[in-house]
Amino acid sequence: MRRRDTLGLLLTALPGAAHAAWPERAVRCIVPFAAGGNTDIMARAVLAQVSDALGKPFVIENRVGGGGTLGAETAARAAPDGYTLLAGSGGSLTANPVLQANLSYDPLRDFAAVGLLARVPNVLVLAPRRTERSWPELLAIAKTRPGSLNIASPAIGTTAHFGLELLNHATGAGLVHVPYRGGSSLVADLIAGNFDGAIVELTTALPLQQDGKARILAIAAEARVPQLPEVPTFIEAGVPGFTATSFTALLAPAGTPDAIIAALREACVAALATPAVRQRFAGLGATPATPAECSPAGLRAYLVAELARYREAAALAGLRPQ
Numbered sequence: 451m452r453r454r455d456t457l458g459l460l461l462t463a464l465p466g467a468a469h470a471a472w473p474e475r476a477v478r479c480i481v482p483f484a485a486g487g488n489t490d491i492m493a494r495a496v497l498a499q500v501s502d503a504l505g506k507p508f509v510i511e512n513r514v515g516g517g518g519t520l521g522a523e524t525a526a527r528a529a530p531d532g533y534t535l536l537a538g539s540g541g542s543l544t545a546n547p548v549l550q551a552n553l554s555y556d557p558l559r560d561f562a563a564v565g566l567l568a569r570v571p572n573v574l575v576l577a578p579r580r581t582e583r584s585w586p587e588l589l590a591i592a593k594t595r596p597g598s599l600n601i602a603s604p605a606i607g608t609t610a611h612f613g614l615e616l617l618n619h620a621t622g623a624g625l626v627h628v629p630y631r632g633g634s635s636l637v638a639d640l641i642a643g644n645f646d647g648a649i650v651e652l653t654t655a656l657p658l659q660q661d662g663k664a665r666i667l668a669i670a671a672e673a674r675v676p677q678l679p680e681v682p683t684f685i686e687a688g689v690p691g692f693t694a695t696s697f698t699a700l701l702a703p704a705g706t707p708d709a710i711i712a713a714l715r716e717a718c719v720a721a722l723a724t725p726a727v728r729q730r731f732a733g734l735g736a737t738p739a740t741p742a743e744c745s746p747a748g749l750r751a752y753l754v755a756e757l758a759r760y761r762e763a764a765a766l767a768g769l770r771p772q
Contacts, residue, residue, distance in 0.1 A: 472532050472710055476507040479535040479700075482521025482542050485512050488653055488734060492568050492698045493537035495730040499721030504713070510537075517607075518542030519553065526555040530705035535714075536561065538699045540609045543753060548760045549607045551771035557753055564700040564714045565744035566752055567722065568736040571671035572610050572694040573681075574601070575655040575664050576647040577640055585668045585687035588647075592623040602628040602636050602648040610649040612763035613670055613694025617649075619766050620689055627767075640664055651696055652677070652735030670694035677735055697756075698736075699749050711746060719744050 479497055481490045490512065497508040513521035518541035528534035536542075543557040555561075574585070582588040592599050603610035606629045614627055628645050630636040640648050641663050648655075649670075656677060658664040668684045669675060670693050684692040700718060702711060721727055722738040731738055742748050764770075 473504055473506040476509050477533050478509050478511050479537055480511050480513050480521045480525045481537045482513055482518035484514050489537050489539045489698050495727050496567055496721045499724055500717040503717040519546055523554045526560040528703050530703040532706055532710040536701045538701050540696050544756045544760045545607045548764050560704050561701040562704050562706045562711055563746040563749035564711055565718055566739040566749045567698045568731055568738050569695045569697045570651050570653055570736045571669050572613050572649050573652050573655050573669050574647055574649055574667045576667055577643045579643040580646055589623055596624045597626055599625050600628050600645040601625045602630055602645050604630055609694055609696045612760055614649050615763040615767040620692055656735045715745055
């Protein structure tokens with residue numbers, strides 16, 4: 451039986467002929483960030499395959515504003531009919547709920563989880579002027595001269611920033627946070643040696659390592675990544691359980707029929723297994739979600755855990771909702 455036929459059978463449980471034919475028209479997926487970023491690229495790669503499987507266009511709508519708030523709110527308030535989706539990430543689903551006091555949506559209450567699509571680990575990358583070859587070596591220097599090492603992140607409240615706070619808490623490194631407003635100026639200043647290093651997504655640091663412009667010291671993931679098999683994780687380097695990853699996930703407005711969610715989830719799992727998606731993700735330093743992670747239960751558990759980690763990191767950093 452073809453995949454499209456199998457997915458069609460999942461929809462027969464829906465009440466009413468109109469729902470049973472879903473999708474009858476194009477489906478929009480809101481990306482709450484500008485085109486060209488990780489969330490946008492990964493959502494487009496996956497949904498191109500989903501479109502082929504379900505036989506209707508899945509159209510990306512970039513709705514920028516409020517650090518992801520505007521797009522997420524628009525998706526949360528949309529009709530729960532299967533024709534509006536959200537490609538969510540750490541900004542809209544885990545950082546904003548922790549840092550914004552009057553957020554207009556709740557990531558767990560106002561969305562129906564479809565599944566996690568991918569994770570991208572953060573890494574510690576050193577400026578070219580630094581000569582340390584391992585995290586233990588850098589940590590020893592940090593402890594010998596407390597407050598002497600400046601480590602940048604793309605912005606306050608990012609996964610990288612929260613990861614830095616958790617790393618300091620776990621190791622007593624005392625690394626000084628240098629927040630930026632985006633990655634482009636950060637990279638230029640890193641290469642210029644204006645600070646000692648940065649915690650950024652692997653996507654940002656990978657070309658710097660490959661071109662010999664900067665060196666990745668450790669990866670904040672559970673296992674080494676295939677793009678850099680020679681670079682150890684922080685866990686291997688002596689920081690038990692330490693991870694800091696960004697992610698992309700697919701969600702729908704709360705109340706979207708279960709059969710539509712199930713069809714979307716099956717199409718996404720199939721898409722993540724295609725060579726086209728895997729090759730695209732590999733170029734970004736992204737790891738496709740497993741079938742268990744790409745499920746409503748898997749994504750919900752992931753979000754609950756990430757929200758708890760963000761709240762812990764915010765408390766350590768003295769960040770309060772505003």
